[in-house]
Amino acid sequence: MITVTIIGAGNVAFHLCKAIYSCNELQLQQIYNRSEFTAEFDVFESHKTHNIKDLMEAAIYIISVSDNSVATVANSLPFENKLVVHTTGSVGMTDLPSKNRRGVFYPLQTFSKSKNVDFSKIPLCLEAENEADLEFLKEIASKLSESMYEIDSDQRKAIHLAAVYVNNFTNHLFYVADTLCKDKKIPFEILKPLVEETVDKIKHLNPLSSQTGPAKRKDSKTIETHLAQLTDYPEYKDIYKVLTNSILKTYE
Amino acid sequence: MITVTIIGAGNVAFHLCKAIYSCNELQLQQIYNRSEFTAEFDVFESHKTHNIKDLMEAAIYIISVSDNSVATVANSLPFENKLVVHTTGSVGMTDLPSKNRRGVFYPLQTFSKSKNVDFSKIPLCLEAENEADLEFLKEIASKLSESMYEIDSDQRKAIHLAAVYVNNFTNHLFYVADTLCKDKKIPFEILKPLVEETVDKIKHLNPLSSQTGPAKRKDSKTIETHLAQLTDYPEYKDIYKVLTNSILKTYE
Structure with missing residues (x-):
């Protein structure tokens, strides 16, 4: 033993x-x-x-x-x-x-x-x-x-950082969505099948191929509409902007 | 019929x-x-x-x-x-x-x-x-x-926006993590149990209670270390900063 x-x-x-x-x-x-x-x-x-x-x-x-x-x-x-x-x-x-x-x-x-x-x-x-x-x-x-x-220790540092993105930051995005829903009297429950599918997709496709949405398809009209909806949420608007910008750069 | x-x-x-x-x-x-x-x-x-x-x-x-x-x-x-x-x-x-x-x-x-x-x-x-x-x-x-x-149409607009956070943006965070891993020759596979647990947690807890990580516990030393690791990734650094800032504000 x-x-x-x-x-x-x-x-x-x-x-x-x-x-x-x-x-x-x-x-x-x-x-x-x-x-x-x-x-x-x-x-x-x-x-x-x-x-x-x-x-x-x-x-x-x-x-x-x-x-x-x-x-x-x-x-x-x-x-x-x-x-x-x-x-x-x-x-x-x-x-x-x-x-x-x-x-x-x-x-x-x-x-x-x-x-x-x-x-x-x-x-x-x-x-x-x-x-x-x-x-x-x-x-x-x-x-x-x-x-x-x-x-090795160098790789582990990278994993620790990557884990912050897939766990801490992802969870915070769920919190943002929860807040946006609650403020319109919508239960967060309604988003859960989408959350599950988001994760299920990366079992079959890599994250690069799984990407969808207005930033991926360069739909600036929808992006503008979303930003206008976020006027009362300055931090969530910043999150929207940097993530949209990063997706645009990824697929440019 | x-x-x-x-x-x-x-x-x-x-x-x-x-x-x-x-x-x-x-x-x-x-x-x-x-x-x-x-x-x-x-x-x-x-x-x-x-x-x-x-x-x-x-x-x-x-x-x-x-x-x-x-x-x-x-x-x-x-x-x-x-x-x-x-x-x-x-x-x-x-x-x-x-x-x-x-x-x-x-x-x-x-x-x-x-x-x-x-x-x-x-x-x-x-x-x-x-x-x-x-x-x-x-x-x-x-x-x-x-x-x-x-x-109603007003609620649906909010759901559509919330869906961008839980699907499009979450998937992009997976892509960022994938990139950080690949650059150190680590398979993205290694993060999948963590991704699954992140989603499993919000079945039992709301996203506000599920939050963990350096920003939640105000661990500025780890945050500084992570930002230093992101020198070669300016967009990912911006993402790290705004999400960390938003988490800090949520729990202040």
Whole structure:
């Protein structure tokens, strides 16, 4: 049994703990967090510790804390030459201190504690300083997910940025649409089949071929009409303008 | 049997013809198009006509042509006092000439001829000048879809605009992410589970509660890092800035 210790108690740490806990071939050794655990972690009661000196031997230590704390937490670990990885898209592998063997185990997904995810479908982006550790990360990853990729720190930074576009920004566009509908007493519900089809399309076509709409067909009359409708929404008008401009440039 | 004649031969006309054709309670009377039909329409061979004078009696005439041609085509119809509706989000009902009874039958979805859609899930937005015609539109709609809404022209304009955000702009964000990945030799595939989860989340939470990311948590360090990565992508940088700004304003 491969022993895994999780350091941190955020959303990623929680879903990672759950996935390891329910995997027959991995053993959740400990979960360390300096401060209190949220109630969701009660199920892992016997594994919890607040004292960094209580950390036991484990085959791998996975640091899953906020981006800006990764290096500090890694530095505070009271041991050397162990395999220590982090789970963060925006932090380089070599931002970890070199006193331990370094690597990255980045699950590319958005997590909320209250929302279940199928961990077996999550792409795991792996990186390690030495070949043996990389093989070991692959072994662990293969027990948790069907999807894994070897991704270096430079690539991972690009993925993290791309994820902001497909998740954070896309969700904000949904919010904009929700607002525009609500202001005319239209339920957001009405747009959901369109949202689903938008995503379904890119399973069959690439995003370049899937594009439709007034900007794609250079329909300046409709664009003008839409901009006029946005007079009372200055930020949404800015969003409309830059996205329209970018689509126009893409297909010019 | 309710007889329905379709005027036009675009993507919406095609999927509407297919839905009517396969419905036992509606009869596809004719499909009129001034110019040639694409090959996909071959299956409706016996119903096709290019001569507007050949239009027969039908219970309803559905004009499904490009937004800017709706009024012209409606004007050219060689009859009066029939029920004539269009399928366009951005055109008002009263943009149709008053010589016929006017209405709107707007299927809120994105259509490509090569991509099948489940018509029964498409929200049909209905409007008519008189109550009897509205009831008749509801009757037809109920035979084609599980989802229908009474939507006036002002609301429909807002829906059309909102649809640009959730479909056209969202798809363009996917394209931006695709480009950022490709430039680092990362397959776009890796982002698809995240895209799916982004959409799955708004089934359970509203978009305001689903928001995550650096702008939501006011993480200016990560935002600066991302902007620095976008130096070679001026349009994508503009998109990043306005969307980040709009998210910051939403949660301030």
